[in-house]
Amino acid sequence: MATEEGCNVVLVPNHAGRMERNLVPLRGDTSTERITDFVDDLTTDALRKVSLFHVADAETERDGGRALLESSRRKPVDAGIDDRLIDVDLVVSNDVVGTITERAKEYDAIVTGGTEPSLVDRIFGDIPHRIGQVAGCPAFVVPPRT
Structure with missing residues (x-):
């Protein structure tokens, strides 16, 4: 539906007393620039922390994850977000969804990228919704993007 309507972002609502601390899990895909564009738009005077987060599922992917995080960090800083408010974190785990879910509780x-829904996603909800x-x-x- 988001694609048909041309939406830039879909909100999965849950209780939100404030929006001071935002977790931004990133993958190495083409949505990264669109995600960081949205983060740029989210900034308010109340913003206290934006955490760019990548979960590599193997040690061999650590360098690629670091490069993704550092290049993604430059965009919000260039857009005017105080660089002290943006941190990056990389974790190696074979449970990507579980690791992101646990971190998101903090x-x-x-703010995350979506994927084309699979049959399982259509039944149980896609990963961002479940997180x-x-x-x-x-x-x-x-x-x-389609």
Whole structure:
């Protein structure tokens, strides 16, 4: 539906008392620029922290994850977000979704990229929706370009 309507982002609502701390899990895909564009638009005077987060599923992917995070960090800084508010974190784990879900519990909201839904996603909800529900925070999902 988001694609049909031309939406830039889909909100998965959950309780949000404030939007001071935002977790931004990133993958090495083409949505990264669109996600960081949305983060640039989210900034307010109340913003306290934006955490760009990457979960590599193997040690051999650590360098690529670091490069992704550092290049993604430059965009919001160039857009005027105070660089002290943006941190980057890389974790190696074979449970990517579980790792993001646990980390998201520490934040007010998450901003993540969406994927084309599979049959399982259509039945149980896609990964960003499930993360938001378990973490109890709203999730802003940037749909993939088609």
